Amino acid sequence: MNTLFINDSHLSLDKFATLCAQTLRKDDFPLARSADKNVLIYHREDLLAAAATDRQSLLCELHQALSAGPGVFVVQDLYSDVSVIDRSNSVFEDILVSEAANGGGGDHFAKAGSNGRIWNALQKVAERDADVFIEYYSNPLLALICEAWVGPGYEMTAQVNQVRPGGKAQQPHRDYHLGFQLNEVVARFPLPLQILSQYLTLQGAVAHSDMPPESGPTQLLPWSQQYAEGYLAWRDPRFIEFFQQHAIQLPLKKGDGLFFNPALFHAAGNNTTQDHVRTANLLQVSSAFGKTMERVNHVKVMEAIYPCLLNKALSGEQLQALVAASGEGYSFPTNLDTDPPLNGLVPKTQQQLLLEALQQRCSAEEFIRQLANHENKRKA
Structure with missing residues (x-):
């Protein structure tokens, strides 16, 4: 059987269930203070002390926890001084009020408007309160955790998620990159690339409020990141039902951090409280x-070739090859406030724009206008 390019027929719930039935051996992770429901619990003081004496061993343990381990860990008191959390929350509230007045934004994996969401909170906080930004992101332990999974030279993004009283749970999912793609797109990537995807991003959440169980802290399915076919599986009703039966939740305190492999099946939970707003700063x-060697201005390339392309008779395969070499074929990074997903979970790409313009026989002037508008929407 083909094991490089897979489809839904390759999915095995039994294999998935076997992986998720593993039991954590706390002794394999000596820096953790404890384990709860197969989730490792670390403490800020222990990790900083370990970093001062044997930094490499610390990085190795945290990486192993997210790969060969359960795929998730908690860091208690990631922010021991929660005053910076409170100051950040004030900035978040100002942004949410401002954006709500302008129509607000949508949410991935949940009904638009059911949660509060701030896209690109990193930049927005920096622009509104530089002091808060500096104090928040100068946390050396946060930097160590990031480096443990993705190495040096990483790029930080942040999105605030609020689940309000009565807010409904998200559907279980995997995360960026391939977790945002439709199954027919995922299936075009060979399985080794699907596995590689999880090593390109670290998913984290800093608790900006206490998160008791009734407030709906993140539902997690330890070990699920080890299922290689999982980027095709998370929409399957059988896997959704399994997740709903076996997912766990842990309460968090304000200032705690939760970090997990983006391939871990997870979802925000139901907030069944009457008055508790659960707020997290999500870090990706x-x-x-994830960068090219050269900076190419694809807008200029497409502007240059489009008039000539209108008069070319290319086969479908020739056209696809040309478009793949000419424009960006990936939806990200973008500005999700102004360039929201239209179908599925991803916004339109340059390549899609070019193909649509050709199909509609748009004039060169009209295509250039559409392309400029597309670029402007993607700017932060």
């Missing part, structure tokens, strides 16, 4: 390797 930290 990207590997330095």
